[in-house]
Amino acid sequence: MNGTSCSGNNEDPFANAKAHYNPNNCKHPYHAGDLPPLIENNGFSYMNVLINKFKLDDIIGKVIIIHDMPDDFTTQPSRKFWK
Numbered sequence: 502m503n504g505t506s507c508s509g510n511n512e513d514p515f516a517n518a519k520a521h522y523n524p525n526n527c528k529h530p531y532h533a534g535d536l537p538p539l540i541e542n543n544g545f546s547y548m549n550v551l552i553n554k555f556k557l558d559d560i561i562g563k564v565i566i567i568h569d570m571p572d573d574f575t576t577q578p579s580r581k582f583w584k
């Protein structure tokens with residue numbers, strides 16, 4: 502979560518979403534915008550997160566991207582997978 506649009510181009514369909522929200526210049530997976538893994542069951546998922554890495558006003562209007570493949574928690578920046 503950093504950009505304000507999920508739009509992009511043919512090469513990077515989410516380019517305008519920008520990088521992970523990272524106001525403290527940390528490495529991934531310690532960005533303020535790195536949320537816990539989202540677990541799905543039969544195509545459905547629900548997440549409730551209690552987090553103190555940002556305040557609500559810091560992220561209003563920013564996009565949230567759900568990656569379609571698991572994070573390895575080491576690749577810098579995080580891996581991108583497009584289908």
Ligand SMILES: [Zn+2]
Pocket residue numbers: 521528529530531532534535579
């Ligand atoms: Zn990150």
